[in-house]
Amino acid sequence: MAGLGPFGSAPVLAVGVSGGPHSLALAVLARDWVAGRDGRVLALVADHGLRSGSGEEAAGVASRLVTLGIPARVLPLGLPPGSALHERARAARLSALIGAAEAEGAPWLLLGHHIADQAETIAFRALRGSGDEGLSGMAPARPGGGALILRPLLGLPPAQIERFLAAEGLAPVRDPSNDDLRFARARLRRALRDPAGESHGTAALAAAASAFSIRRSRMREAVAARLAVAACFREEGWVRLDQTALGTDRVAEATLSALVRTIGGGGHPPARANSTALLARGGGSLAGALWRGTVLCREAARCAPPLLALPGALWDGRWRVVSAPDGAWIGALGQGGPRGGLPATVAAGLPALRDKGGRLLCVPALEGGARLEFRPISGPIA
Template sequence: MSDLRDRFDSAITALLPDPPHALGLAVSGGGDSMALLHLASQWATAHGCALHVATVDHGLRPEARAECAMVARRCAGLSVPHDILPWAWDGRGNLQDRARQARLDLLRGWAQARGINHIALGHTRDDQAETLLMRLKRGSGVDGLAAMAPARHDGGLTWLRPLLDLRRSALRDDLHGIGWDWAEDASNADTSYERVRIRQAIDALGLDVDRLADTAAHMAAARAVLDHAAAQAAQTVVVQDHGDLVFDRTRLAALPADTRERLVAAGLCWVGQSPYRPRLIALRAALESARATLHGCLLVQTRDSLRLCREWNAVADLSAPAPGPWDGRWQIEGPAETGLLTRPLGTDGAALTDRASWLVPRDSVLASPAIWQEDRLIAAPLAGFNPEFRAKCRALPPDWPAPDHAH
């Protein structure tokens, strides 16, 4: 067994000590993901794990179809099922950001449809180094400079990065050794992309990729210490009030700045249902104001407290069949009738309720879940309207705000 295969097997076994019945792979056709396919196929055969491969075709390059076909041929040779997931950009927003989010969404849906709980990605040690420099260039703090995590939980799905300790060059040497081709995306030489410029700068300046990746690992260790401090502080600083988080302002102000900002940022992510923290400059500006909107949330400060609630505008168009889940954190319970939808209560709905029965302040009530039948208000649990329906908000986990870092 080669040293590369030994290292890969050790890495993926650490991530999956009990091999699942199936493992998904995201394979674009580039050198990193093709090496992932080769190494993972050997590991899966040895551990009785069924591989499933998906290739996302963003429809942006004429070569993409041929690259998808190349991956399909390799998968057929390994008797591994392969699916092509097409996407078409509608021209709105930042292309790279939209393509990245679409890729994750497509892979997530693909995995769910096939009963797959783990998807392995092809990020390497070189990617760690490049990401560190990109974020350093943007002035990121400890969190931004911390290494990508080998595993990230995303609901019922776990994203794995078993190649993080392997160099890109070693993976290509492995492909050369077995006679496998791979696709070289022309955009990898396009200096209009920041990552390409960073990659070229690493070569031009003779920077050591391993040292850069080690620095990212040191930052991840430092981040873990800061996260632990925030989790300890949360036990006495914040309480949950239905769907809101309420911070004791005196205790919050007494915390070190990093702990204070880490707690509020985590609160915004939880209330606003976002996996990513707000930008630090925006967070600090919001904390300087008595009332501010940020990250799909409303921050309201009084003399004694800071309350984070959902911003009504952020959920104004959000609806779901009732009873059932709504806005990620809520579960609506009650009798099932045809045509019932959960939508935010809003100002019109609030006007139909008795303010004396409200369980939370007005801002929170407006964004709270209400049950509607077309334009007729059926129930508003947090406004005390119609007790036949209940709205239960998911509780903060005991170790909150222990994060599952997304980058």
């Protein structure tokens, strides 16, 4: 945990535990670490529900953790079948873990990724054509919304972690899907041929991630400085953009990419070539964002469909419902609605609340009547 703090007195940690060797070892290490600091730890076990018996398996992992003196909670995900199953499962698991950590009052969420996971991630992203941001790999610490995500084992090989677990007399649960060659990551893991995580190749990939991470940090500092002079964020979820101050260099491209991702609510930044082209045009639409003159806003036609406005619901990847009238639905205002002095393109993409019959109840950003909060994307998903 050195270098990941400060943690203060009586820290409260949440740990994502699958029952596999690395997350189980992390839970045990976290238990011992907080015990010497008058803190507490909570294990969070996600049940993907993707195979028969997964619920019983998750309950068994939680029960075992309790016998080790580690309180545990099972999080059923209920993932529907379909394409990109592993990617959707990872995203759903992380979202559920962060939400549970926040609900339990744990500011830190610990994950059991190790150096071989880092090498696999770098190789996988390189094959997909990722740029500097993606090739920076997983960060040891990064904001996760409701909790700070920490990866204390990221620099350790999995073989060392498993030796610790064996010394503790603990046998982990093995997930058979990790070796299922129908999935791209399993095939890549097989190709790397280093299950122990102790080869020179794994070390080289992890070192490359560190080098790209330094470049990423420097670029983020430059982007923050450029945003300070070129962009004025408005509480309605749009930006007043000074194109002259934005510039046309590489920092301008990265700044525009970050703005598009935040305003468009995307899970990933747009491709660099697309951001470069948008900057060269000086306007247009990209990844759900619309840039016209000095206005950068959500493109109304790309907004998510309406959903029931229950407290905690996230609409369009950007707006979280805090409170709303019973039975209200949240969706894009669209053309012809109230503008409140805003540009028409901005107003059309604002969240509006309607009843089941489609009658407009209110536009919270303009009129109140409900509470929503804008949740901008704060960083890469890693």
